[in-house]
Amino acid sequence: GAVVSQHPSWVICKSGTSVKIECRSLDFQATTMFWYRQFPKQSLMLMATSNEGSKATYEQGVEKDKFLINHASLTLSTLTVTSAHPEDSSFYICSAENRGNEQFFGPGTRLTVL
């Protein structure tokens, strides 16, 4: 139980394009999902908290207009990196919280912007 999937697992795109990443909780409902970013040899940094049916809460320094989050259902949250640039290249990981307040992580999406 408590499986979280992400799609795609990796993506390479040109600078200026937008990339959408999906996060799904496969066997439980998650009212809250979290989006993290991890640069090489660094720990996970929370980008935003995604609540089903309401606007996401962004951490300080994260541009909400650049990283669009939609949490339209209890099993799906999406992160869209708009007008991606090379400095956005990173490992993006989502997590979903179950009723027991435990967070389970997706396998991550490796984004490379050329």
Next chain:
Amino acid sequence: RKEVEQDPGPFNVPEGATVAFNCTYSNSASQSFFWYRQDCRKEPKLLMSVYSSGNEDGRFTAQLNRASQYISLLIRDSKLSDSATYLCVVKSMGAGNMLTFGGGTRLMVKP
């Protein structure tokens, strides 16, 4: 000062050794504590929650000292497969039940 601090290591130990990791946190209002394991280029996976009374899961023992704001993880009889980065994670109640991650401690178990 970082909210959750860990010695980055690496800790290089032989198979069968006992190794201990420490972690300190700065937010005295922190409510829940966890150890996660992260393999290279993979997502973190929950290893165990940490309780005030201390808890054990097989070869792994976790302890929490709220007065000193200190968490530990002890691994006995290390296996090659224990090689990974161990993340100390703290949850503070408040907006969004967010997790705060330490920088991780890298463990390398050698034959």
